[in-house]
Amino acid sequence: MLEDEPVLRQELEEFLAELGYAPLCVSTLQAFHQQFDPGRHRLAVIDLGLPDGSGLDLIRHLRTAADPVGIIVFSARNTSADTIQGLEIGADHYLGKGVDLDMLAATLGALARRLQLGTQAAPPDAAAWVLDLGPRVLHAPGAPTVPLSQQDAVVLACLMRKDGENISRREIVEALGADYLAYDQRRLDSQMLRLRRRVASFSGIALPVKTVRNSGYCFYAEARVRG
The missing domain is CATH 3.40.50.2300 (Response regulator)
Known part of the structure; x- marks a missing residue:
């Protein structure tokens, strides 16, 4: 820059x-x-x-x-x-x-x-979405990989390790190392919005995360976490 x-x-x-x-x-x-x-x-x-x-x-x-x-x-x-x-x-x-x-x-x-930057072959066991914590990248199925910030990697790991389950806001906030009672919930909402935009802009497909009303979030596709 x-x-x-x-x-x-x-x-x-x-x-x-x-x-x-x-x-x-x-x-x-x-x-x-x-x-x-x-x-x-x-x-x-x-x-x-x-x-x-x-x-x-x-x-x-x-x-x-x-x-x-x-x-x-x-x-x-x-x-x-x-x-x-x-x-x-x-x-x-x-x-x-x-x-x-x-x-x-x-x-x-x-x-x-x-420009197909970051396009890499997904790991062999990737049936769908794979999060690599070492290089901090998200492999989207059939699409370019998505580089992640540390916070985004932590949030996705929290969700993808329990794919198909509803993960509470408290669990996500505590995984980020923050005090849930003092945490501004709007920060988490903003981070999830930016993460969805980032994945869509890099991979061209939507991040399979749904908001669970008055609870938290759910990663609803098959997922793997490596590292």
Whole structure:
């Protein structure tokens, strides 16, 4: 990620890490060129107004070099003319900085799915959904794998170890290491919403988790947990 504003850069770094990415965040074109590795870095979120040049020049360079990287412009320059210019130069998507971060997450997921990033063969015993706790990935049946944050992996492990059963909110909250009586239940609801969006954006299929009214959640498909 290339963003020169320190507060926003930190916010985006924490947001992307929470989604399960391992973001490399830099503030200048020079730092980007020094640290970018096309063999490892397959998605790039690029600001345009930078202290040592224009992000448009970087996008043009990446496309000229034929680096197989998905590019999302994330810029305060968000007029129609700016958007058209960015897309014509080679960006895959163009988002204004006022957009909700969930839109950025969905756009990254859709781009990763289109580029088939993270597509791996599921473990041999995967009849359906498989959670690998070591690398923190979720194998969806017949679809790309989904990288997970630590919290998402904990929640899914709690649900998938007892697939087909109703798991109470208390059990999930305590698995997260929190005090159930002091825990804001809206946090769990928000996390489940983000998790569903993340799985759908990466894999293209819905996470088989249903909300059990006044109780908790249930993972209703066949599941395996490894690690």
